[in-house]
Amino acid sequence: MQKDIFLGLGSNVGDRNEALKTAIELLQKTETISVLECSNVYETKPVGVTDQADFLNLVLKAATSSPPQELLQVTQSIEKEMGRIKDVRWGPRNIDLDILLYNDENIMMEELIIPHPRMAERAFVLIPLMDVISNSKTDEVKHWLSSLPAEEKAGVRLY
Ligand SMILES: Nc1nc2nc(S)n(CCO)c2c(=O)[nH]1
Numbered sequence: 001m002q003k004d005i006f007l008g009l010g011s012n013v014g015d016r017n018e019a020l021k022t023a024i025e026l027l028q029k030t031e032t033i034s035v036l037e038c039s040n041v042y043e044t045k046p047v048g049v050t051d052q053a054d055f056l057n058l059v060l061k062a063a064t065s066s067p068p069q070e071l072l073q074v075t076q077s078i079e080k081e082m083g084r085i086k087d088v089r090w091g092p093r094n095i096d097l098d099i100l101l102y103n104d105e106n107i108m109m110e111e112l113i114i115p116h117p118r119m120a121e122r123a124f125v126l127i128p129l130m131d132v133i134s135n136s137k138t139d140e141v142k143h144w145l146s147s148l149p150a151e152e153k154a155g156v157r158l159y
Pocket residue numbers: 009010011044045046047048049055057090091096098124
């Protein structure tokens with residue numbers, strides 16, 4: 001049984017565009033994942049820890065037969081394979097894969113909360129998400145976007 005998922009990818013260290021491409025290739029190579037659609041790539045002002053380099057962000061839609069915890073293992077192993085050093089929380093990273101949505105399910109676990117708890121306040125997620133979300137869900141995403149400050153949305157530019 002394939003479930004639709006949405007992943008948020010980001011990079012702000014090294015060859016950021018190359019890192020995004022590699023992460024997508026590694027996802028596609030994963031037995032239980034097929035990448036269906038990728039958003040545009042956006043250059044985005046860092047939020048959280050702001051004194052760091054701009055990110056490149058994208059959101060992709062995929063189908064998976066992995067249950068949520070297994071999907072988390074997959075994303076973490078791809079980050080590790082790409083040399084992600086989990087050092088400063090919210091600091092610079094060569095690659096970051098966030099699970100945003102898993103089907104229409106709500107998952108509340110110690111290590112995994114889906115929908116991603118901060119996605120509704122992140123223009124760097126919502127704007128790329130608009131590129132790949134189905135029409136039935138755009139109103140909800142637009143609603144979240146409408147409550148974000150204009151300067152945060154302005155910090156998300158097509159790359
Ligand atoms: N613009 C931007 N800011 C961010 N802050 C954090 S933490 N991250 C990592 C994603 O959780 C990002 C990001 O991907 N993009």
